[in-house]
Amino acid sequence: MGYWLLKTEPEVFGIDHLAKRPRRTAPWDGVRNYQARNYLRDEVKRTDQAFIYHSSCAQPGVAGIASVVRAAYADPSQFERRNAHFDATSDPAAPRWVAIDVRLQRRLKRIITLDELRAHEEGKLLGMLLLRRGNRLSVTPVSEVHWQFILTLE
DNA sequence: GCCAACGTTGGC
């Protein structure tokens, strides 16, 4: 079982949006960074678990848990001319970007804030990629130990 | 809105 952290801006597409989708399921698309794409394409498996993390907002932190219900497939938005994530240089015969589908399992009882995570940066969460200085990746792996510890903070 | 950090682009 793999564990992941998926960043999203709640004003664009956050946990509230996911909760309102049919079957609480939606594509996780629009990823346009190669390293994040490689995780999605090569390592994220169906049934893996993911923290939904809110960024660029008043209270950055982990908001909920989703499960991966579909592994990587070509992200349709790269070919949609009017889409913000349109990529004119991506070849339909060899699509550059991938999406996965995720289903909301549950919200956390409360947001576990970035501040709280940072409080354990030198301890239980040592080495967590999200906390690494300058990290901007929107898809990062989470170790099982870190995953379990974060849930004890809830 | 600021700005540090990092990724991407493109001239050479």
Place this chain on the structure above:
DNA sequence: GCCAACGTTGGC
């Protein structure tokens, strides 16, 4: 292949 310029991310 180098690296300066530029764009994006994201906390604050």
